Amino acid sequence: MKKGLFSRALFFTMMLVFVLALAACSEKEAATPAPGTKTEEGKTEEKPANEEGVYSIEDFSNVKTNEGTAIEGGSLTFGLVSDTAFEGTLNFNFYSGNPDAQVLQWFDEGLLTWDKNYVYTNDGAATYETSEDGKTFTLTIRDNVNWHDGKPVTAEDLQFAYEVIGSKGYDGPRYDSKFTSVVGMDEFHAGKAKTISGIKVLSDKKISITYKEATPSLLTGGLWTYPLAKHIFGNMDVAKMSSSKEVREKPIGFGPFKVETITPGESVTFVKNEDYWRGTPKLDKVTLKVINPTTVVQELKSGGVDLVDAFPTDQYKDNANMSNVEFLGAVDRAYTYIGFKLGTWDAENGKVVTNPDAKMADKNLRKAMWLAVDNDQVGKRFYNGLRWNATTLIPPSHPEFHDSSNPGVKYDPEAAKKLLDEAGYKMDGEFRTKPDGSPLEINFISMTGGDTAEPLARYYVQSWAAIGLKVNLEMIEFNNFYDRVGNTGKDDPNVDVYQAAWGVGIDVDPAGLYGRDALYNFSRFSSEENDKLLARGVSAEAFDVEKRKEIYNEWQQYMVDEVPVFPTLxxxxxxxxxxxxxxxxxxxxxxxxxxxxxxxxxxxxVAE
Structure with a gap:
């Protein structure tokens, strides 16, 4: 009972503060560029000096300062910040959510690494060469790269991963243009060929992969480099792999630590992999445990955890001077967004089917909902500037291709009302009707999380109510949320709008999230123009970086205009x-x- 009363009190307090802050916000303040972004004049905007408690990511280092002398061995505890259990799909070929990725990073990895510009390097577990025409990549796995059971990681293991993901029985989210672009994959997927003709095992440790076309993305994340242990999974039904004990209970990798024990959804104990190819880890042991956002500060101060995957930025202001930690910071390869359900997923054909009669099919309605929310102030008031107004669907983590001159859609509730009026959404009492005069009710789902999650979702509902839209909110925990929006290929017909977040890959190509053949295209938006722009972004003309920028700037503006989703922060x-x-x-x-x-x-x- 006390917990419920506290939550309601917190919600109304935050909403009151937020509404008052918005009311006091001048037009000039609302238009202040976000920390670290570029103004239209091309200058970097510094943290506003007159806004106490608004921080800039530019003020942080991303490398920990070393103090003292390292001891032999030792252990530490890593906190996975979440209000729900991690799903436990612990294999890169099958997982779908960030919590599982946080577990995976400790015991498995890809064969290639990349530099700060996201270009593949030759200092990973494998080296690579490209053919003169840029279509064939030859990977050579280092001799000392072995699975945790001592078996060598082989070229056949990587080939096997492609065959599993390309199989009709595969139930994971990976099969998209990254795979269909491989020569022979279409025929293999359709059951017309027993092998993928574009993949050749040249020796135990050497493999070549040939693509239909040479694209700039192949050098920046366009390859799938996560092998699957054939000696473990080779005789298993593909459809049963993701739920097998070899994925859920006894996962294997070739990373720096080995999985020792798993408490499903709650914790994992890792021990060092003495045979790790980069060298034996300095730590003897790592314990990963799920930490609720409401207790993360207490855990950090007491030394219950040594580090966490991501500190809730809404709690930073009150804990910036925590005495026993050093805060690191970096621009995340991620953004939050509002998505509109515009169709369904055709699992049989592996593609999006957009419904022209969907409730949210009118882009005027979608644009009005973007105009109605003030994400500049959301970033400042809810997240102290450590999340900031998002404008396009290529984030500033990819500065070469993020169009910092594109303003997106600026907060303007009066323009939103006018747009709805002109589109035929007339007021009938407190709320608007559809253009045909029937009632309009919009079902909106958002994820539970820290103290900010529900107040923020309710702010959006309130903002939409202010322009006459009746929006019903449902808060859902992480795993069920993504099932509802279509993670399994089944779209809940009762979901019209959703708030989610994307962690983007190192490859700037957005086709994996917004392409017609992308399961992760949860809005189920498709169009010939979108197809064309995404294809041009990885075409031969895009090898010219300036041309690729031009193409992706055009795509960013196209998505601003069409609004199948809109970025928030x-x-x-x-x-x-x-x-x-x-x-x-x-x-x-x-x-x-x-x-x-x-x-x-x-x-x-321990904190003082």
Whole structure:
């Protein structure tokens, strides 16, 4: 009972503060560029000096300062911040949610690494070469790269991963243009060929993969580099792999640590992999445990965890001076967004089917809902500037292709009302009707999480009510949420609008999220123009970086105009790290790996 009363009190307090803040916000303040983004004049906007408690990600380092001398061995505890259990699909070929990825990073990895510009390097578990025409990639796996059971990671293991994902029985989310672009994959997927003709095993450790076309994306994340242990999965029914004990209970990898024990959904104990190809890890043991956002501060201060995957940025302001940690920060390869359900997934043919009669099919309605929300102030008031107004669907984590000159859709509730009036959504009492005069009710789902999750969702509902739209909110925990929006290929017909987040890959190509053949295209939006722009982004003309920028700028504007989804907030990763931890970094291209992790004392530093 007390918990429920506290939650309601917190909600109404936050809403009152937020509404008052918006009312006091001047037009000039509302238009202030977000921290670290570019103004239209091309200058970087500094953190506003007159806004107390608004932070900029530019003020953080992404590399931990080392203190003291590392001890031999030792252990640490990693906190996975979540209000729900991790699903436990612990294999890169099958997982779909970020919580599982946080578990996977400790014991498995891809064969290739990349630099800070997201270009593949030759210092990973494999090296690569490309053919003169750019269509064939030859990977050579290092001799000392072995699975945790001692068996070598082979070329056949990588070939097997492609065959599993390309199989009709595959039930994961990976089969998209990254695979259909491989020569012979279409025939294999259709059952017309027993092998994928474009994949050749050249020796135990060497494999070539040939693509239909050479594309710039192939060098920046366009390859699938996660092998699947054929000696374990080779005789298993593909349809049963993702639910097998080899994925759920006894997962295997070739990363720096081995899985020792799993408490499903709650914790994982890892021990060091003495045979790790980069060198034996410095730590003896790592414990991963799920930490609720409401208790993460207490866990950090007490030394219950040494580091977390992502500190809730709405709690940073009150804990910025926590004495026993160092806060690291980086621009996240992620953004939150509002999505509109516009169709369904055709599992048989592996493609989106857009419904022209969907409730949210009118882009005027969708644009009005974007105009009605003030995400600039959401970022400042809810997240202290560590999330900020998003404008396009290519985030600033990819600065070469993010169009910082595109303003997106600016907050203007009066323009939203006018747009709805002109589109025929007339007021009938408190709310609007459809253009045909029938009632309009919109079902909106959002994820549970920290203290901010529900107040933020209710702010959006309130903003839409202010322009005359009746929106019903349902808060859902992470795993059920993604089932409802279509993670399994089944779209809940009772969902019209949803708030979610994407972690984007190192490859800027957005086809994996918005392409016609992408399961992750949860809005189920498709069009010939979208197909054309996405194809051009990975075509021969896109090898010219300036031309590729031009194409993706055009795509970003197209999605602003069509509004199948709209981005709400770009994000910073803020990661508190206990002062005893050494050799740790967040972000890409640092050259610091998990086997480097060390501690300078047996026990965590406790806050004063």
């Amino acid at each position: 770009y994000r910073a990763v803020v990661a508190p790290v206990n002062k005893r931890v050494m050799n740790y970094a967040i972000g890409d291209g640092t050259g610091i790996y998990l086997n480097d992790l060390a501690v300078n004392a047996d026990k965590p530093v």
